[in-house]
Amino acid sequence: MTESAAMPSQSISPESAQRKVRISVLRYNPQERGSVPRMQTYELEEADGMTLFIALNEIREKQDASLQFDFVCRAGICGSCAMVINGRPGLACRTLTRSLGSEITLAPLPVFELIADLSVNTGKWMRAMSERLQAWVHMKQIEVDISRLEERMEPELAQKIYELDRCIECGCCVAGCGTARMREDFVGAVGLNKIARFRLDPRDARTDADFYELVGDDSGVFGCMSLLACHDVCPKALPLATQIAFVRRKMAGAGWK
Ligand code: SF4
Ligand code: F3S
């Protein structure tokens, strides 16, 4: 009898057991002539700590080099790997396959322009929204004076602004929102969160009347039907419900004046 044969057989716990996962991807390339939307299923062995991002890369390397999807940071920072995972928007690089069943369905985020397969142009949408909302600090003092001392900001206020600045513009909140699906011009929770952020900033010279001009209609805060999917799906757990309610209150007040 060999030494290894004498060893007691190791039991495999359900957590560490390898399983096969089947990933069905909605494939379509509007740039390619003759391409039609279809589901394509790939099967692969699940590895320890496998994320959807790792799984998709493995599929692209070993099974299908034509599969298109986006990623940059692999760490939940750049927002580019957002997609619809089993019907819910989320980040591929922050989703463990282990947290899902063995049958997984992936689709591109709706609302945004489709590039191909799971790749969408969130950048174009975010840029248009940011330009429309003038999502930058409108300084009170226009002239630059390099000898002037920096303006102090209370740490608590800086922390509040930082909290809202954590948005990575992934587009999950927009993709999950019924209003955004119905209205092309809706600025989404991401846009309303930006208004809340700049309204909080004491360096921004804009008044509520100015913000009302930007979001005081149905394409802005009054188009929001409080569906709150945005709040549920935001991968950075931003307090979107609170921020939207805050902007709505302030804009309703500005509208009465
Ligand atoms: Fe993504 Fe959240 Fe920013 Fe929306 S608010 S774009 S879900 S990080
Ligand atoms: Fe849409 Fe969120 Fe309002 S899901 S309707 S932006 S509360």
Ligand code: FES
């Ligand atoms: Fe950057 Fe997923 S790759 S957030």
